[in-house]
Amino acid sequence: MNDFELESKLKSVRVPERTEAYWEDFPSRVSVQLPRERRGFAPQRAWGLRLARAGGFALAVALVFACVEFHPLRAVSLAITKQQRQIHAQLARLDTGLHKLMLNTDGMGYLLTEAN
Amino acid sequence: MADADADLVLKSQNGDPAAFEELVRNHQHMVHSLTYRMTGSLADAEDLAQETFIRAYEQIGSFRRASKFSTWLYRIAVNSCLNWRQSEARRFRLETSCAEEFATRRADGENPSGDRVNEVQTALLKLPAKQRAAVVLTVYDGLNHAEAAQVLACPETTVSWRVFAAKRKLKQLLAAGRAAPRAPLDRHEPRAATDEPHKP
Numbered sequence: 001m002n003d004f005e006l007e008s009k010l011k012s013v014r015v016p017e018r019t020e021a022y023w024e025d026f027p028s029r030v031s032v033q034l035p036r037e038r039r040g041f042a043p044q045r046a047w048g049l050r051l052a053r054a055g056g057f058a059l060a061v062a063l064v065f066a067c068v069e070f071h072p073l074r075a076v077s078l079a080i081t082k083q084q085r086q087i088h089a090q091l092a093r094l095d096t097g098l099h100k101l102m103l104n105t106d107g108m109g110y111l112l113t114e115a116n
Numbered sequence: 117m118a119d120a121d122a123d124l125v126l127k128s129q130n131g132d133p134a135a136f137e138e139l140v141r142n143h144q145h146m147v148h149s150l151t152y153r154m155t156g157s158l159a160d161a162e163d164l165a166q167e168t169f170i171r172a173y174e175q176i177g178s179f180r181r182a183s184k185f186s187t188w189l190y191r192i193a194v195n196s197c198l199n200w201r202q203s204e205a206r207r208f209r210l211e212t213s214c215a216e217e218f219a220t221r222r223a224d225g226e227n228p229s230g231d232r233v234n235e236v237q238t239a240l241l242k243l244p245a246k247q248r249a250a251v252v253l254t255v256y257d258g259l260n261h262a263e264a265a266q267v268l269a270c271p272e273t274t275v276s277w278r279v280f281a282a283k284r285k286l287k288q289l290l291a292a293g294r295a296a297p298r299a300p301l302d303r304h305e306p307r308a309a310t311d312e313p314h315k316p
Binding site: 001003007009010011012013015016018023026027028029030031034035 | 133136137138140141144145148149152153158165166169170173174233236237240251255256283286287290291
């Protein structure tokens with residue numbers, strides 16, 4: 001049996017006929033079974049919910065990042081490190097004669113200016 | 117999408133039940149044919165057709181007009197049929213009831229060519245459900261493989277394979293006249309040419 005013969009044989013079997021009354025009646029039988037609240041728009045609501053959840057999650061991640069990145073202790077630590085670098089840089093620029101760095105109430109800048 | 121369908125779909129999406137009823141009227145023959153070919157039973161075909169339209173109504177808000185409405189509806193109908201026939205026990209019961217239904221109609225003189233009808237329909241029911249769906253869509257409904265792939269949500273090559281495997285088995289069954297209703301023991305017979313051996 002080739003493909004053509006097979007398809008002919010398959011197509012020769014028709015779907016049993018239903019009465020005209022059946023076809024007239026069927027749509028209304030479906031209608032009475034339709035749910036009052038259609039869930040058709042549920043995907044849109046679900047989409048909105050998903051978007052809100054994703055936004056909330058992103059906000060939470062941003063807050064955690066901000067807390068870690070901009071924590072006050074971290075800021076102080078960074079400032080101290082920066083000042084240390086500046087002190088070492090200034091010391092390196094001194095020619096000679098200054099072996100001890102003294103604390104001055106007017107600040108480091110004044111003391112170094114005096115030394116130069 | 118045909119203009120008439122587009123308008124009716126839009127109205128249905130806006131909650132107009134009369135418009136949806138008109139859509140049912142336009143597509144009821146197509147859906148009944150599909151569900152009948154998949155089940156071999158008029159009563160089950162009717163149940164599945166109703167289920168298809170109810171699910172379509174529930175989900176019509178998510179229809180984005182990316183494909184034709186009929187293609188979208190086909191997909192719901194096929195999925196309903198596939199989900200509905202998952203268990204082998206149910207499959208066997210359906211084959212038996214299908215054979216009984218044909219026998220009754222033949223006895224009533226309703227269908228003079230009942231033997232041939234019974235043979236073909238029983239052979240179809242012996243196919244794995246996905247292969248049967250591929251045959252129904254391509255042979256009976258005239259969809260090309262690309263369209264059938266869209267309905268079945270699988271690659272075109274998978275549809276081609278399913279059609280090829282299904283035809284090979286149908287030829288064996290119909291040529292040898294072995295498509296008669298199965299005895300209960302046949303339920304344990306391993307499936308020949310099951311679904312695609314390679315997934316592209």
